[in-house]
Amino acid sequence: MELREAILGRRSVRSFRPDPVPDNLIEELLELAKWAPSAGNLQDWFVYIVKDDRVKRDLTGACYGQRFVAEAPVVLVICADLERASYYGERGVYLYSVQDTAAFTYAFMLLAHEAGLGTVWVGAFDENAVRSILNIPAHLRPVVVVPVGYPAREPRAPPREKVRKEWV
């Protein structure tokens, strides 16, 4: 798939077929996503890969009832590693860690799309609830929840406005 086609064709998928996603496909896509840029090449991300139904149901609750979280065969909880990011002091902890995790997440989403999978970036969740469900240690900050599965239907593309900009 051409990069342009992947960028234009990726959609937020919120309904999934029940078909399982092979573990080795998830592993492969994560290993490709690590080629995303990160500050000083710190690769300051950590990924929980959730397949357990009870844990997925709990995550749906932590995501304020967004039901598609539990419906996806696999749910990633992508965290920023603040300990690693602290190499760059406060800027590393508060800014780079989130930027790095976001770059990794988007790379994963494009790769998943190329592999025929659907994903959606879920940012609306109770961080403390997610933390306690997965027993996440203090140095990791959950940044994004990404349900992954084969799309049940192709969502329509929400419109984009022209990029607001100024050439200087």
Ligand SMILES: Cc1cc2nc3c(=O)[nH]c(=O)nc-3n(C[C@H](O)[C@H](O)[C@H](O)COP(=O)(O)O)c2cc1C
């Ligand atoms: C930071 C961020 C937070 C988001 N949080 C949610 C969310 O909690 N639930 C959801 O359904 N979609 C969420 N989205 C997905 C956006 O709604 C979606 O990307 C946007 O509407 C554009 O649609 P598209 O991804 O299909 O192009 C989030 C996206 C981003 C980047």
